[in-house]
Amino acid sequence: MFSRQGLEVVASPNFAMNQVDFHVIQRPAGxxxxxxxxxxxxxxxxxxxxxxxxxxxxxxxxxxxxxxQELVDRLWNLGYRPSEGAGSVGALAQAxxxxxxxxxxxxxxxxxxxxx
Numbered sequence: 001m002f003s004r005q006g007l008e009v010v011a012s013p014n015f016a017m018n019q020v021d022f023h024v025i026q027r028p029a030g031x032x033x034x035x036x037x038x039x040x041x042x043x044x045x046x047x048x049x050x051x052x053x054x055x056x057x058x059x060x061x062x063x064x065x066x067x068x069q070e071l072v073d074r075l076w077n078l079g080y081r082p083s084e085g086a087g088s089v090g091a092l093a094q095a096x097x098x099x100x101x102x103x104x105x106x107x108x109x110x111x112x113x114x115x116x
Contacts, residue, residue, distance in 0.1 A: 007025070007027075008024070008026075009025075009067070010024075010025065011075060020080075023039065026038075042060060
């Protein structure tokens, strides 16, 4: 869950349906328990060909960078990871492989020096 200026996006696991449910809640300023409004399911509509690829009235919803980070952190806490090992997990694996490679080079050099 993250909250900024009264807006919260809650991500919760729905194990029975094998999915994650998202709820958008807007709270009144200064009232962490009150609920002013809740988001409803998104309704899709067919775009008019003259409208172009993006609707004129804006995106489905918009998040600030800090809100996106909080959502990603929440998904991470629910157990979701990048599928291709990208990000910090992938970087760590690459660093570990690099260290192993350096150890092999180091061991080989030590053998050469010790043989003399």
